[in-house]
Amino acid sequence: MTKISSNIRFLRQLKGLSQEQLADDLKVTRSRIGGYEEARNEPPIDLLIRLSEYFHIAVDALIRGDLTKTNLDGLMKVGKNRILFPIIIDADGNDMVELIPIKAQAGYLRGYSDPEYIERLPKMKLPFLPTGKHRAFPIKGDSMPPIKEGSFIIGKYLDRMEDMRIGKTYVVVTKDEGLSYKRIMNATKRELELHSDNKLYKPYKVKTDDVLELWEYTCCLNMNQYNEEELNLGSIMNMLRSLKVEIEQIKKK
Numbered sequence: 001m002t003k004i005s006s007n008i009r010f011l012r013q014l015k016g017l018s019q020e021q022l023a024d025d026l027k028v029t030r031s032r033i034g035g036y037e038e039a040r041n042e043p044p045i046d047l048l049i050r051l052s053e054y055f056h057i058a059v060d061a062l063i064r065g066d067l068t069k070t071n072l073d074g075l076m077k078v079g080k081n082r083i084l085f086p087i088i089i090d091a092d093g094n095d096m097v098e099l100i101p102i103k104a105q106a107g108y109l110r111g112y113s114d115p116e117y118i119e120r121l122p123k124m125k126l127p128f129l130p131t132g133k134h135r136a137f138p139i140k141g142d143s144m145p146p147i148k149e150g151s152f153i154i155g156k157y158l159d160r161m162e163d164m165r166i167g168k169t170y171v172v173v174t175k176d177e178g179l180s181y182k183r184i185m186n187a188t189k190r191e192l193e194l195h196s197d198n199k200l201y202k203p204y205k206v207k208t209d210d211v212l213e214l215w216e217y218t219c220c221l222n223m224n225q226y227n228e229e230e231l232n233l234g235s236i237m238n239m240l241r242s243l244k245v246e247i248e249q250i251k252k253k
Helices: 003-015 019-024 030-037 045-055 059-064 100-110 115-120 233-252
Strands: 076-078 082-085 095-098 136-139 152-157 171-175 178-187 191-195 202-209 210-220
Touching: 003 030, 003 045, 003 059, 003 136, 019 030, 076 202, 100 115, 100 136, 100 178, 136 178, 136 210
Parallel strands: 095 136
Antiparallel strands: 076 082, 136 152, 152 210, 171 178, 171 210, 178 191, 191 202
């Protein structure tokens, strides 16, 4: 665990905590935290899990990732904690969209807060995105017509649930359901009521404590013209290039 000591120190300082404050929150002694940060001891698995939940960082990232190299200006907040969630930009300063491949979406729950997982995702640039952190999620099923299976929803990350708007659609990431694209029709401090636009599917509720992420709908990429094996970054970029030409032509008119 060559990086765990520096990562604990980094995350503690990032939250503005003393060793004693962190120890109190984790219900351990200050000397144990000091021992971990100075690499004299290594935390047992049960404490690694608590650190993971406390800092909202995957255990794998705590152990293997060098979090000290994270760009602090690019971090986004989640509630009272921070999540390692950098905004990626290209050489020209344009925000980049991270793409969750269809075959990789099952692993998103394990890697959504892991900077190494996010870093490996393919990235693309859209010519019309508003400011903010965006990610592209693959859609399965027919619950949200006219959006069909094989399309991608581009969502803008919502860092405060209070900013959610009733009646709008979101990619909702929960502990049990994984990725769902639904319309939020009712919300309380404890629950969200999720609706499908296809009335064959019944509404259901999820607990707000189980919601890991909310991504507000920005736009949709229709990829149904491609076969599943062709749904890669190259095919998406080809489609975007043609879309950009169309947008430029409209502006000229």
